[in-house]
Amino acid sequence: MDKQLLTKIEQVGYEQQGQRAASFVQSGDAVLESSVGQEQPLVLMPTGKAAARFPELVEKYWWKAVARDTDEYTAATAAAPEEQGYFVHVKRGQKVAFPVQACIFLNQKGASQKVHNVVIVEDGAELNMISGCASDKEALEAEHLGISEMYVGKGAKLTFTMLHAWAPGIRVRPRTTVLVDEGGTYISNYINMEGAEDIQMNPLTRLTGEGAVCRLNSVLVVPKGSHMDVGGRVMLEQQDTKAEIITRTICLGGEAINRGTLAGKAKGVKAHLECHGLMLSEEGYISAIPQLDAFTNDAQMSHEAAVGRIAPEEIEYLMARGLDEEEATAIIVRGFLNVNIEGLPSVLSEKIRAALDSFSLHK
Amino acid sequence: MLRVENLSVAVEDKLILRNINLHIAPGEVHVLFGPNGTGKSTLLGTVMGFERFKVLEGKIYFKGKDITGLPCNERAKLGLGMMIQRPPTIRGLSLRKMVEICGAAPAEVEELAQLMDMENFLDRSVNEGFSGGELKRAELLQLMAQKPELLLLDEPESGVDVENIALVGKAANRILSDKNHAALIITHLGTVLQYVPATHAHILYEGRITCQQDAPGEVLKCIEKDGYSACACKCCISRCQESQCGGVCLKG
Numbered sequence: 001m002d003k004q005l006l007t008k009i010e011q012v013g014y015e016q017q018g019q020r021a022a023s024f025v026q027s028g029d030a031v032l033e034s035s036v037g038q039e040q041p042l043v044l045m046p047t048g049k050a051a052a053r054f055p056e057l058v059e060k061y062w063w064k065a066v067a068r069d070t071d072e073y074t075a076a077t078a079a080a081p082e083e084q085g086y087f088v089h090v091k092r093g094q095k096v097a098f099p100v101q102a103c104i105f106l107n108q109k110g111a112s113q114k115v116h117n118v119v120i121v122e123d124g125a126e127l128n129m130i131s132g133c134a135s136d137k138e139a140l141e142a143e144h145l146g147i148s149e150m151y152v153g154k155g156a157k158l159t160f161t162m163l164h165a166w167a168p169g170i171r172v173r174p175r176t177t178v179l180v181d182e183g184g185t186y187i188s189n190y191i192n193m194e195g196a197e198d199i200q201m202n203p204l205t206r207l208t209g210e211g212a213v214c215r216l217n218s219v220l221v222v223p224k225g226s227h228m229d230v231g232g233r234v235m236l237e238q239q240d241t242k243a244e245i246i247t248r249t250i251c252l253g254g255e256a257i258n259r260g261t262l263a264g265k266a267k268g269v270k271a272h273l274e275c276h277g278l279m280l281s282e283e284g285y286i287s288a289i290p291q292l293d294a295f296t297n298d299a300q301m302s303h304e305a306a307v308g309r310i311a312p313e314e315i316e317y318l319m320a321r322g323l324d325e326e327e328a329t330a331i332i333v334r335g336f337l338n339v340n341i342e343g344l345p346s347v348l349s350e351k352i353r354a355a356l357d358s359f360s361l362h363k
Numbered sequence: 364m365l366r367v368e369n370l371s372v373a374v375e376d377k378l379i380l381r382n383i384n385l386h387i388a389p390g391e392v393h394v395l396f397g398p399n400g401t402g403k404s405t406l407l408g409t410v411m412g413f414e415r416f417k418v419l420e421g422k423i424y425f426k427g428k429d430i431t432g433l434p435c436n437e438r439a440k441l442g443l444g445m446m447i448q449r450p451p452t453i454r455g456l457s458l459r460k461m462v463e464i465c466g467a468a469p470a471e472v473e474e475l476a477q478l479m480d481m482e483n484f485l486d487r488s489v490n491e492g493f494s495g496g497e498l499k500r501a502e503l504l505q506l507m508a509q510k511p512e513l514l515l516l517d518e519p520e521s522g523v524d525v526e527n528i529a530l531v532g533k534a535a536n537r538i539l540s541d542k543n544h545a546a547l548i549i550t551h552l553g554t555v556l557q558y559v560p561a562t563h564a565h566i567l568y569e570g571r572i573t574c575q576q577d578a579p580g581e582v583l584k585c586i587e588k589d590g591y592s593a594c595a596c597k598c599c600i601s602r603c604q605e606s607q608c609g610g611v612c613l614k615g
Contacts, residue, residue: 314451316413319436320444321465321505328436331464335455335488 001025001032004136009103012132012163021098024086027105028113034086041094042127043087047116050087057089061118065149065177065206073145073173077114085115085146088129092153095126099161104146106135106170111142116149119160123153123181133172134165143171150176152184154209161189161352166196168225174201182209182238190218191352195226195254202231202259207241215244217339224253224283231259231289236269243271248337249288253281261291264299271300277307278336364389364545365410365513370421372402372409379405381570383421387513389543392560394550394579397567398591403549404448406567407515410547411445412438425513444511444538446502448518452490458501459485467508478537479504479530495522503534514538514546520554532558553583566591 005027006016014025022044025033031046043050051058068078086102106113121127133144144166152158158178166172180186186205205214216232234243245260262271277286290303310332318328334357367385371378379402387393397403409416410423412435423431430438453461458481462472476482479500490498499519506514519531536559539546548555555561556579564579565572568591576582 311451312414314453316435317447317451317453318464319434320411320413320439320447321461321509322436322439323464324436325434331456332453335453338455 005105005107008134008136008165009105009132012103012134012165013130013161014101014103014132018101019098020101021096022088022100024100024102025105026084026086026103026115028107028111029082029084037098040096040098041090042096042100043089044100045087046083047085047087047118048083050089050118051083057118057120061120061149061151063149065151065179066147066175070175074147074175076112077116077145077147077175080114083116084113085117087118088127089120090122090125090127092122093124094122096128099128099130101130101132103132103134104144105133106139106142106144106166108136108142109138109140111139112145113143114145114147116147119148119150119158121150121152121156121158124155125153126157128159128161130161130163132163132165135167135170137167139167140169142169143173146172146174146176148174148176148203150178150186152178152180152186152212154181155183156181157185157187159187159189162191163352164190164192164196165194166192166199168195168197170196170198172196172199172201174203176201176203178203178205178214180205180207180209180212180214183211184209185212186214188214188216188232189352190216190220190230192228192230193219193221195221195223195228197225198227200229202229202233202261205232205234205243207234207236207238207243209241210238211240212238213242216246218247218258219337219339220247220249220256220258221337222249222251222254222256222284222286224281226254228254229257229259231257231261233259233261234263234271236262236264236271237266239266240268241266242269245273245275246339247275248339249275249277249286250333250337251277251279251281251284251286253283255284256286257289258286259289259291260303261293262301262303263293263295264301265295267296267298269296269299269301271302273303273305275303275305276336278333279307279309280333364426365547366424367410368422368424370406370409370423371419372405373417373419374405374415378419379416379570380409383572385547385565385572387545387547387563389512389545391562392539392546392548393563393565394548394553394556394561395565395567396550396553396582396586396591399551401567402570403567404517407445407517407547407549411435411443411515439509439511442512443515444506444509444513445515446499446506446517446519448521450490450498450502452488454488454491456489457486458489458504461489462505462508465505465508466510471508475504475507478507479534496524496527499523499527499531500534503531507534507537510538510541512541512544514544514548516546516548516555518549518551521551528554528558531555535559553586556580556583
């Protein structure tokens with residue numbers, strides 16, 4: 001792996017010598033690493049290879065959560081001659097102690113990278129994934145299409161943490177659907193502090209089993225020149241399912257659209273959506289679009305959206321304790337981004353904290 | 364230590380304070396009485412240097428230095444520290460970190476927090492969901508770390524129970540245990556006098572200081588008996604006549 005690539009993917013969570021159960025690195029179309037640590041209870045391999053090896057799984061899981069013909073991007077990815085991306089499979093009852101890391105790097109000008117990721121966490125199993133996506137400065141006018149299908153079994157738990165650092169000039173179209181069965185938990189943490197020319201994603205989580213839970217946390221920093229249309233949809237399809245969507249957006253002059261949709265379709269569902277935006281620039285905009293759909297008479301669903309600037313009295317309060325205006329502003333911004341992300345192994349929460357702490361207004 | 368000369372202050376173009384003169388020497392503890400909306404918080408905020416208070420006229424000197432135009436962080440560095448009556452919430456910043464920002468070493472934070480019964484709040488966001496008493500204790504915890512030479516307290520007793528006022532008094536006395544430190548305390552009801560050894564009292568009425576005395580207890584009695592408007596002049600005059608205390612009647 002060349003040094004420049006390594007530096008880039010380290011910024012999105014990759015660790016060469018870290019405590020990782022398994023690692024996958026793809027640059028362009030080439031798989032640079034696909035390895036599983038000794039005695040780790042999981043399977044990880046390139047999706048194409050997995051499809052050839054496990055036809056019965058293809059039958060059950062491939063293009064079942066995301067339909068091939070959902071849109072032009074899924075169709076283009078499905079039609080690609082060779083299947084790219086990663087496949088992770090944790091069997092029934094297995095708990096993977098260390099995170100599994102997967103990095104996808106975009107390295108060529110004008111490239112169109114199409115990946116199809118499949119993650120299966122069977123009943124009672126647990127998996128922590130850290131997925132990093134980044135691109136080379138040279139990769140202009142390139143696009144990344146990422147289809148992810150994830151299956152969380154009964155009583156299983158999947159924590160999926162995504163750190164994105166795309167260069168300007170990249171178009172990104174993730175298409176993700178997660179199915180969570182009875183008593184299962186899905187936690188998604190999406191952190192993008194670099195922006196990208198154009199991101200549009202609205203991943204779908206379907207709580208298909210009774211008592212399933214999901215929590216989607218997103219932290220977005222939108223610099224000038226970036227268009228980020230990022231959302232999350234949760235369908236609460238079974239009784240007593242719970243969902244929470246929390247988004248923090250900082251606009252530094254780009255265009256930010258935060259969508260959030262919660263649909264309660266069964267008895268006893270509880271869901272909350274919180275979308276806060278901070279405008280730190282005279283340019284750009286934040287558009288917060290929360291949506292709640294209730295289909296039962298006992299659905300408990302709420303949302304809270306707030307967009308604004310930093311309150312001057314907060315800055316003065318910190319200044320009265322001796323900080324200068326710039327330090328005070330930086331502390332408030334970091335605090336704003338400091339979403340309480342629970343249930344993460346310390347190695348991941350430290351990684352996220354480091355990413356948030358490194359945030360500077362004067363990039 | 365603090366000298367306020369002919370100070371007039373406006374908030375959003377409305378004149379709030381007129382021609383204020385005030386002198387606080389090291390070791391003195393001054394209380395500022397006055398009805399609601401009379402400008403007490405404006406005076407403290409102006410001394411601290413909050414931007415929404417516009418000085419139209421006059422000067423503020425601290426330790427001989429003209430600080431009228433200084434931003435509040437510079438004033439904090441010089442030794443001014445203020446307890447704000449309704450402090451804002453700073454989400455995502457822990458109280459622990461805040462106390463460190465105020466100047467406490469990490470090891471010292473727990474010890475100070477114990478004094479204010481705030482150990483369980485250290486890892487919560489500053490002021491988030493705090494009750495009235497918790498807000499005051501959090502403010503005093505920060506000020507104990509900051510150790511200001513001039514302590515400014517804005518209604519430390521408002522909205523808190525007796526136990527919390529006692530804790531506030533304990534913290535204030537700790538800061539004032541240095542004999543060169545001084546304080547200016549806004550009080551609406553005067554309860555704080557039971558906990559802090561006040562040496563001087565002022566009445567602020569309709570934007571002017573109408574009474575200055577070195578007997579805070581007497582002034583409070585007078586206010587309780589006659590109300591602010593009547594006593595502002597009366598108590599000064601009667602005390603001056605009785606004892607030549609040096610009190611100054613500034614009304615009329």
